[in-house]
Amino acid sequence: xxxxxxxxxxxxxxxxxxxxxxxxxxxxxxxxxxxxxxxxxxxxxxxxxxxxxxxxxxxxxxxxxxxxxxxxxxxxxxxxxxxxxxxxxxxxxxxxxxxxxxxxxxxxxxxxxxxxxxxxxxxxxxxxxxxxxxxxxxxxxxxxxxxxxxxxxxxxxxxxxxxxxxxxxxxxxxxxxxxxxxxxxxxxxxxxxxxxxxxxxxxxxxxxxxxxxxxxxxxxxxxxxxxxxxxxxxxxxxxxxxxxxxxxxxxxxxxxxxxxxxxxxxxxxxxxxxxxxxxxxxxxxxxxxxxxxxxxxxxxxxxxxxxxxxxxxxxxxxxxxxxxxxx
Numbered sequence: 001x002x003x004x005x006x007x008x009x010x011x012x013x014x015x016x017x018x019x020x021x022x023x024x025x026x027x028x029x030x031x032x033x034x035x036x037x038x039x040x041x042x043x044x045x046x047x048x049x050x051x052x053x054x055x056x057x058x059x060x061x062x063x064x065x066x067x068x069x070x071x072x073x074x075x076x077x078x079x080x081x082x083x084x085x086x087x088x089x090x091x092x093x094x095x096x097x098x099x100x101x102x103x104x105x106x107x108x109x110x111x112x113x114x115x116x117x118x119x120x121x122x123x124x125x126x127x128x129x130x131x132x133x134x135x136x137x138x139x140x141x142x143x144x145x146x147x148x149x150x151x152x153x154x155x156x157x158x159x160x161x162x163x164x165x166x167x168x169x170x171x172x173x174x175x176x177x178x179x180x181x182x183x184x185x186x187x188x189x190x191x192x193x194x195x196x197x198x199x200x201x202x203x204x205x206x207x208x209x210x211x212x213x214x215x216x217x218x219x220x221x222x223x224x225x226x227x228x229x230x231x232x233x234x235x236x237x238x239x240x241x242x243x244x245x246x247x248x249x250x251x252x253x254x255x256x257x258x259x260x261x262x263x264x265x266x267x268x269x270x271x272x273x274x275x276x277x278x279x280x281x282x283x284x285x286x287x288x289x290x291x292x293x294x295x296x297x298x299x300x301x302x303x304x305x306x307x308x309x310x311x312x313x314x315x316x317x318x319x320x321x322x323x324x325x326x327x
Contacts, residue, residue, distance in 0.1 A: 033233040033270050039068045056096045056112035059088035063122040070126045073273035073310040082123045089116040117146035121159050128166050131313030136166050157186035165202050177206045197226035201239050208246050237266040237275045244282040253286040277306035297327040
């Protein structure tokens with residue numbers, strides 16, 4: 001889950017106002033699952049921040065752009081955006097913070113000083129998607145320490161949830177559950193339903209992997225209902241894919257196939273290749289469970305091609321599955 005920082009302060013120059021407006025438009029596009037539009041708006045906001053010599057604003061905006069690029073499957077561009085953001089956040093942003101301090105703008109100063117934490121969290125999200133788990137863990141832990149040091153609980157929630165998701169992938173389920181539950185409570189305190197739904201869906205995956213299937217079903221279903229109520233289509237695809245994985249664990253391949261097929265339609269419509277590949281993988285596995293090796297292999301090969309194109313470690317998992325089935 002990527003992170004952002006609210007400014008909540010009007011620009012005092014035309015360029016600042018335009019930059020903040022582009023960031024607002026990007027956030028709205030993100031929530032509407034229009035990721036190409038979000039990327040375009042973040043790009044414009046980053047350029048305006050650069051022109052105004054606002055390195056902290058530029059760093060945060062580039063970090064958001066990088067996370068959108070991850071969702072769109074362009075990991076190479078995401079890496080470039082995030083590396084530039086980190087360079088800006090570690091040094092130049094301090095100069096902006098000092099300038100705010102001299103002006104008595106304490107909110108602006110806090111924003112600038114927290115830019116590094118935002119960039120590190122989003123960098124960790126990108127590294128998790130590319131399979132660089134050690135680097136992701138280090139950056140997320142550093143982001144969490146920084147957010148806690150600043151007393152920025154919303155950012156703390158995002159870092160905790162991302163760290164929990166990573167720990168799920170590396171098999172540290174007790175730590176994953178604890179971190180995701182902490183994040184969930186923080187967002188309940190804020191009353192923000194979108195990250196609550198994300199945390200519930202992520203918690204459900206830990207519950208699946210630890211064999212608590214009734215709790216997993218409840219978590220995923222609650223997340224799906226919240227995503228639908230919010231109109232968050234990517235979240236819906238994510239929850240449907242998780243429900244499909246749970247259905248297959250419960251030996252209901254037909255239901256799993258239906259849930260993954262729904263997720264596939266959403267992911268393809270949004271242009272989000274990671275969820276598209278996960279859906280195709282789930283459909284393929286459901287066919288293999290039914291003994292339909294032809295359809296199973298065809299869907300797995302399609303998923304494999306996507307994982308390989310975007311550089312996701314899911315490619316190795318599918319290659320292992322195909323080999324194990326002699327396909």
